[in-house]
Amino acid sequence: MSQAEEEQSPLPAHEEAALLAALEAALRPGELPAEVNERLIELALEDPLAAPTEQELAESVRLRDALAQSTSHEDAAMLGALRAPFAGPRDEDVAAAERVLDSALRAAPKRAHGRPNVIYAVFGTAGAALAAAAAVVLLAGTLSRGSAPAATGAEATALIKPRSTAPLFDDRFETGDTTARMDLIASSRGRDLRDNRYAAWGVR
Amino acid sequence: MKPRSAVWLLLTAASLGALSLGACSKRNDDCGPSEHVIDPLLLAFLSQARSAHHLADEHEAKNDVPAALRALEALTDSPKPPGGAPEAEEVLADTRARIADLMSRAGRYDAAEEQIDAGLDNARAPTYFRGHLFEVRGLVEERREKALGGTGRGQEADQARDRSLAAYEEAMKLQAEVIRAAAPAASSSPK
Numbered sequence: 001m002s003q004a005e006e007e008q009s010p011l012p013a014h015e016e017a018a019l020l021a022a023l024e025a026a027l028r029p030g031e032l033p034a035e036v037n038e039r040l041i042e043l044a045l046e047d048p049l050a051a052p053t054e055q056e057l058a059e060s061v062r063l064r065d066a067l068a069q070s071t072s073h074e075d076a077a078m079l080g081a082l083r084a085p086f087a088g089p090r091d092e093d094v095a096a097a098e099r100v101l102d103s104a105l106r107a108a109p110k111r112a113h114g115r116p117n118v119i120y121a122v123f124g125t126a127g128a129a130l131a132a133a134a135a136v137v138l139l140a141g142t143l144s145r146g147s148a149p150a151a152t153g154a155e156a157t158a159l160i161k162p163r164s165t166a167p168l169f170d171d172r173f174e175t176g177d178t179t180a181r182m183d184l185i186a187s188s189r190g191r192d193l194r195d196n197r198y199a200a201w202g203v204r
Numbered sequence: 205m206k207p208r209s210a211v212w213l214l215l216t217a218a219s220l221g222a223l224s225l226g227a228c229s230k231r232n233d234d235c236g237p238s239e240h241v242i243d244p245l246l247l248a249f250l251s252q253a254r255s256a257h258h259l260a261d262e263h264e265a266k267n268d269v270p271a272a273l274r275a276l277e278a279l280t281d282s283p284k285p286p287g288g289a290p291e292a293e294e295v296l297a298d299t300r301a302r303i304a305d306l307m308s309r310a311g312r313y314d315a316a317e318e319q320i321d322a323g324l325d326n327a328r329a330p331t332y333f334r335g336h337l338f339e340v341r342g343l344v345e346e347r348r349e350k351a352l353g354g355t356g357r358g359q360e361a362d363q364a365r366d367r368s369l370a371a372y373e374e375a376m377k378l379q380a381e382v383i384r385a386a387a388p389a390a391s392s393s394p395k
Contacts, residue, residue, distance in 0.1 A: 159240075159241040159242075160241065161240055161241055161242065162240075162242060162246060162287065162290055163291075164290040164294065164329065164331065165291055165294050165295075166294070166329075166331040166332060166333070167386075169332050171332075172332055172335060172339075172379050173298070173332050173333070173335070173336035173339075175301065175302060175336075175340065175343075178257055178298055178301070178302045179254075179257040179258055179260075181298060182250075182254045182257045182298070183254055185250055185253075185254075185291060185295060186247070186253065186254045189247060189250055189291055190247060192242040193246075193247050196241055196242055196243075
């Protein structure tokens with residue numbers, strides 16, 4: 001049954017009646033009979049740490065047996081799902097993983113023993129040429145900047161620079177507050193360092 | 205060595221040098237301190253200062269002034285972060301002011317004066333840091349005056365009082381200057 005069909009199909013008569021009764025109760029709540037009220041209060045005040053009742057003990061035995069023997073129980077599926085993430089890998093899972101790994105390793109191309117020198121020569125020459133080009137560009141850049149900041153270009157403007165801490169303080173200093181001033185200075189510049197790191201990583 | 209090989213060797217060496225320069229200029233965290241950005245070395249120094257002052261607080265609370273002084277002098281004796289960051293200079297100035305106060309409480313007036321002089325070297329601009337140093341100088345000289353007054357060295361006591369008054373006046377002048385300078389910018393500049 002599709003979801004649309006499911007949504008359009010009418011509820012069974014008893015479910016529809018229960019739903020209507022619940023809606024009616026929510027809309028126009030009536031008086032509770034005194035004995036029901038008492039029972040609800042009693043349930044609410046029940047001691048959660050009290051000794052289990054006979055019925056609870058019987059239910060727990062039934063659930064334990066169901067889990068041990070893999071027989072049906074209304075709570076067994078939920079408990080199984082809760083236990084699953086904490087269970088270790090099964091032997092068959094490990095074996096399957098090893099099979100996949102072996103197969104992938106067998107399929108990997110073998111190293112070409114016959115041509116390593118040629119490859120090194122080609123990459124070595126190309127690498128040296130690229131490095132030389134980089135040297136020219138970077139040295140030219142370094143020389144042209146002279147005494148420019150250590151960080152380059154847009155990054156230099158993005159990074160926060162050392163500066164006087166005087167703007168952090170609005171009033172004349174008291175000797176007894178020196179430690180508080182140190183705290184303020186260190187935490188303020190700590191934030192700046194973190195911002196600089198984010199900027200250097202390109203995440204700001 | 206063949207000339208061609210020598211050229212390649214030279215180019216490779218130059219490349220490596222330039223690449224390392226480029227890399228270091230890009231990431232200060234990885235390549236040591238930078239003179240121009242807030243870096244881990246500066247932060248380490250500021251953290252050291254914070255710890256030193258908290259330690260000194262603990263010792264002062266137990267009336268152990270020599271131990272408090274040792275904690276603070278460990279900071280002023282330690283190497284400054286490179287780059288002359290104003291933060292480091294100001295922290296040192298404030299620390300020297302506290303050292304001077306502690307020394308003068310222990311009757312070490314001349315040593316306290318030396319600390320004030322060194323602190324004024326750290327805080328040359330007209331800031332609360334500099335103003336505070338003059339305030340502490342006033343306090344040091346005031347204590348000296350009282351100590352001398354009780355020993356019959358009246359002339360020296362008078363000189364100490366004059367120095368104290370002059371220092372307080374200088375402190376007031378500096379603080380007024382700081383307030384005047386901060387007033388127009390207070391509403392716009394970020395801290």
